[in-house]
Amino acid sequence: MKYRILKIIISIALLAIVIAPIALYVKKFGFGLWESHDDWAKMGDFFGGVLGTILTTISIVFLAIQIREQSKVRANELSNTISLECDHDVRLYTEKVSSILSEKTVTAILLQTIMHHDALIKENKQEEAKKLIQKYISNNLELSSAWIQVDSSMRKLYELDIRRYLRLRNYVISVMDMGHISFMDSLVSVFSGKEKSSSLFLVEYNKKNKA
Incomplete structure (x- = not known):
């Protein structure tokens, strides 16, 4: 609506710019069927130039x-x-992660790794926790790479389309366990070589729990 009003205002202003020189010329010199070629030439020069x-x-x-x-x-x-x-990609790889974790053996290993990781963090053994994750990544490349794809796509959506991001975040949370999500985020931080930032999935989850 505002854009349409702006276009109308600009159009009126431009029309006024075009009409103003014509009005000034007619007021000053008049307008008619001149008998002299020079008068026609002068008027043509004016309109052609201005x-x-x-x-x-x-x-x-x-x-x-x-x-x-x-x-x-x-x-x-x-x-x-x-x-x-x-x-x-988020839906595809979330389903893939969920499918892999549906195997009891994989889930059992993941839970053991999570508990071991959390224990090391509580003991402030950050380097050992990092090495544990690196070992888990190397032993579970398919699962790790799938979650990295989920994380990467979610971060793009966070910048491009917040509504779609919010819908997909709720979808991922509904499909996966929050503990699994937290640990998988640790995989991403180690893989990227950066300190772990707030999880895209856990931020709102933690806010709701605190409230």
Whole structure:
């Protein structure tokens, strides 16, 4: 609505810019069917010089606006395409992680690793906890790489499409155990070589529990 009003205001202003020189010329010199070729030539020079320059400037402005709008449309289309791809990847790899963890042996090993990891963290043995995760990653590449894909796609969505991100976050939380999610986030932090930041999944979860 605001954009439409702005377009109307700009159109009226540009129309006024075009009409103003014509009105001034007519007021000063009059307008009619001149008998002299010189009078016609002078009027032609005026309109060609003044109005030609104004109309050229207006055309350039409109062209710049059009190019800008087209760039925005292309950017939105690209963003939407990436968002849809991330949506697909999150669902695909979350199902893959869930499928892998449905095997009792895999889940048992994961739970043992989580407990061992948490114990090391409580004892401030950060390096040993990190090595434990590195060992788990090397022994469970399929599971680890699948979760890394989930995390990567979720972080892109967090920047591109917050509504889709929120829907998918709820989807992942509904499919997976929060303890598993927390530990899998530790895998991502070790894999990326960065300190663990707040989990994209646990932030709102922790807020709700504190409330």
